[in-house]
Amino acid sequence: EVQLVQSGGGLVQPGGSLRLSCAASGFTFSSYWMSWVRQAPGKGLEWVANIEQDGSEKYYVDSVKGRFTISRDNAKHSLSLQMNSLRAEDTAVYYCARSSCYYGSGSYCYFDYWGQGTLVTVSS
Amino acid sequence: QSVLTQPPSVSGAPGQRVTISCTGSSSNIGAGYDVHWYQHLPGTAPKLLIYGNSNRPSGVPDRFSGSKSGTSASLAITGLQAEDETDYYCQSYDSSLSGWVFGGGTKLTVL
Numbered sequence: 001e002v003q004l005v006q007s008g009g010g011l012v013q014p015g016g017s018l019r020l021s022c023a024a025s026g027f028t029f030s031s032y033w034m035s036w037v038r039q040a041p042g043k044g045l046e047w048v049a050n051i052e053q054d055g056s057e058k059y060y061v062d063s064v065k066g067r068f069t070i071s072r073d074n075a076k077h078s079l080s081l082q083m084n085s086l087r088a089e090d091t092a093v094y095y096c097a098r099s100s101c102y103y104g105s106g107s108y109c110y111f112d113y114w115g116q117g118t119l120v121t122v123s124s
Numbered sequence: 125q126s127v128l129t130q131p132p133s134v135s136g137a138p139g140q141r142v143t144i145s146c147t148g149s150s151s152n153i154g155a156g157y158d159v160h161w162y163q164h165l166p167g168t169a170p171k172l173l174i175y176g177n178s179n180r181p182s183g184v185p186d187r188f189s190g191s192k193s194g195t196s197a198s199l200a201i202t203g204l205q206a207e208d209e210t211d212y213y214c215q216s217y218d219s220s221l222s223g224w225v226f227g228g229g230t231k232l233t234v235l
Binding site for chain 2: 035037039044045046047050059060061062093095100102107108109110111112113114115116117
């Protein structure tokens with residue numbers, strides 16, 4: 001059974017840092033792209049970042065470029081999101097998600113399994 | 125404002141059929157990128173409903189179907205049930221943004 005178990009999150013002041021983690025099991029972790037998706041209060045889903053199977057390619061939504069870093073440890077079957085210089089608008093529930101990609105392209109991907117979500121609140 | 129446009133809400137009576145549209149542009153759906161659909165009850169993990177425009181993962185009832193034409197896609201739900209009342213999102217890739225994009229979401233109300 002595919003499982004994605006998230007940890008981290010919580011309350012942080014503007015300008016602060018936080019690290020989210022996602023422990024994967026039930027599938028060959030190193031064979032899949034992995035992603036972070038968030039949902040701000042009262043808003044829709046927003047893709048945040050993707051990382052390719054061996055970690056060599058990483059992509060981010062413009063609003064987090066230069067502040068967030070996605071990484072993975074294939075030996076430990078884990079995914080992380082390091083969030084620095086946090087802003088109030090980063091307040092959201094963050095989900096890790098397995099990305100199934102096809103046609104040998106990162107442009108054709110969908111999110112087929114999701115973590116339980118973790119709340120990040122940026123407030124003074 | 126989302127790159128992919130969905131109606132904020134749709135409604136239907138039990139047993140009826142409803143459709144949810146997802147309108148994009150020449151840099152996403154119109155460029156040939158596939159559309160995927162998710163069902164999301166706030167506070168829980170989203171669930172994949174349709175991938176690659178019209179494919180259902182195992183376990184998803186055949187009451188759910190997807191289609192794509194030109195710069196738009198649609199999710200159809202037949203035999204509406206009370207348990208279908210939640211939020212639905214489309215997702216694709218946008219070459220101008222070089223990233224993955226979601227629609228703004230549609231809240232389905234079962235009357």
